[in-house]
Amino acid sequence: MSTNEDSPGRFLQRHHHITLCTGEAQEDYDFHTKILGLKSVKKTLLYDGQVPIYHLYYGNDMGDESSLVTTFPMRHTGLKARKGSEQVSRLTLSAPVSAIPFWKERLEGFGFEVRETERFGEPRLDFQHPCGIDYSIVGVTDDIRAPHSTGPVPQDLMIRGTHSIEVSMRDSELMDEFLQLAWGGSESQTDGATTRYAIGQGGSGALVDFVLEPQRKPGSWAHGEGFIHHMAFQIGTHEEQDALKAYLEGMGFIDVSDVKDRGYFDSIYVRTPSGALFEATVTHPKGFASDEAPAQLGQEVMVSPQFEESREELVAQLGVLKD
Numbered sequence: 093m094s095t096n097e098d099s100p101g102r103f104l105q106r107h108h109h110i111t112l113c114t115g116e117a118q119e120d121y122d123f124h125t126k127i128l129g130l131k132s133v134k135k136t137l138l139y140d141g142q143v144p145i146y147h148l149y150y151g152n153d154m155g156d157e158s159s160l161v162t163t164f165p166m167r168h169t170g171l172k173a174r175k176g177s178e179q180v181s182r183l184t185l186s187a188p189v190s191a192i193p194f195w196k197e198r199l200e201g202f203g204f205e206v207r208e209t210e211r212f213g214e215p216r217l218d219f220q221h222p223c224g225i226d227y228s229i230v231g232v233t234d235d236i237r238a239p240h241s242t243g244p245v246p247q248d249l250m251i252r253g254t255h256s257i258e259v260s261m262r263d264s265e266l267m268d269e270f271l272q273l274a275w276g277g278s279e280s281q282t283d284g285a286t287t288r289y290a291i292g293q294g295g296s297g298a299l300v301d302f303v304l305e306p307q308r309k310p311g312s313w314a315h316g317e318g319f320i321h322h323m324a325f326q327i328g329t330h331e332e333q334d335a336l337k338a339y340l341e342g343m344g345f346i347d348v349s350d351v352k353d354r355g356y357f358d359s360i361y362v363r364t365p366s367g368a369l370f371e372a373t374v375t376h377p378k379g380f381a382s383d384e385a386p387a388q389l390g391q392e393v394m395v396s397p398q399f400e401e402s403r404e405e406l407v408a409q410l411g412v413l414k415d
Contacts, residue, residue: 100339101276103332104291106298107254108324108357108373109149109160110183113173115223115317117146117165121413123222124150124161127202128185129245131155132390134380135413136355137406138164144406145169145315146413152240152253155380155389157326158297159237159253161185166317168410173319175224176311178367180320181303182226182258184216186296189231191249192217198245211301212283224318230255235296256288256299257323259368262306266365271300274340275325275370291325302366310367324359324371333360333374355394356380 114120124130133155138145145166151159161183175181187195192215199206199219207218215231232255239250261267264287271277277289277300285304292298300323311319327333333351337360340348349361357375364370376382383394395403 099273099276100332100335101274103327103329103336104276104372105157105326105328106292107158107257108326108371108375109151109157109162110180110254110257110323111162111164111321112183112221112225113166113315113317113319113321114163114221114225115165116167117148117411118413119222120163120165121148124148124163125415126244127199129240129243129250130161131240131243132415133160134356134384134390134394135392136394143169144410146410148413149380149390152238153242153389154386156238156253157375161254164315164321166315169315169317171314171316173314173316174312175226175319177260177262177305177308178310179260179313180257180323180368181260181311182228183320184228184230184255184258186232186235186237186252186255187229188235188249188252189215189233192229192231194249195229211286212281212288225320226258228255230296232296237297253297255296256301257320258286258301258303259366260303260305260308260311261366261368262304262308262310264302264304267302270365274336274343274345275364313363313367313369322361322369322371324373327372327374330358330374333358333372336360336372356382 130150133151134149136147138147145164149162196206204219209218216228218228235252237252241247271289277291280290281288287302289300337348352359357373359371359373361371
């Protein structure tokens with residue numbers, strides 16, 4: 093068996109984005125932009141399928157990799173998800189450790205129930221998205237990523253991006269092998285039933301935490317309101333992405349997707365042994381600035397190709413998002 097030094101998983105650098113299936117679109121937009129203070133980087137539509145669903149991107153000023161939270165607001169479809177094991181179960185976001193009191197007061201001021209906890213020696217605030225998805229803000233001392241600079245939260249207190257993800261799983265052995273041999277991860281710490289792996293150089297924005305919960309019932313995988321759909325990781329080039337796909341298939345993961353053009357990046361997807369869906373993503377050269385000027389990012393709805401002819405009708409159907 094080859095080692096992770098030989099695996100193309102070593103090309104994975106850090107998180108790219110995380111994608112959630114949320115509830116009502118305006119509620120989701122307000123939560124991320126007005127409460128968490130993230131920038132609306134892109135408004136577009138889900139590329140897969142024929143039912144119109146917003147795909148909303150939130151992050152820092154330019155939507156840099158690992159700053160991005162993306163959502164599919166699903167309320168209008170009537171589809172509901174079930175949270176459980178075998179899926180990404182929690183998103184944690186990085187903020188300066190000195191900002192934790194500010195965020196507790198801010199979230200409670202907006203009516204959120206906030207629980208102060210600690211894991212891996214990191215102070216954190218646990219709360220939920222309005223649709224019930226589990227979030228945490230984690231206090232980090234050395235995160236140098238640039239925050240959104242013109243939002244409702246001062247820069248020195250602002251969220252820097254993703255910190256870690258938590259994956260709920262019923263058994264750990266096969267996922268440990270996958271992380272270390274295929275995904276370039278290295279085990280760094282344990283805290284009770286949780287094991288942390290670092291991707292690439294590690295640090296905030298490159299962490300995966302696996303929570304062993306053998307008695308928890310499996311959650312759903314299909315699109316539906318109220319769960320985290322997948323986690324995407326940044327990989328540098330298409331050649332590295334192709335090598336990773338071939339390596340995964342050689343390990344027996346023959347359901348690795350073909351490369352899918354997502355407009356601003358190209359992605360492959362694999363269902364991991366934990367059940368969680370992972371993605372390896374190559375950003376297009378101009379990224380989110382490929383169809384909007386940098387100063388106008390996230391202002392207009394950029395309609396995906398299959399919906400272009402009925403843009404106005406679809407936006408009216410989904411509802412115009414108000415800042």
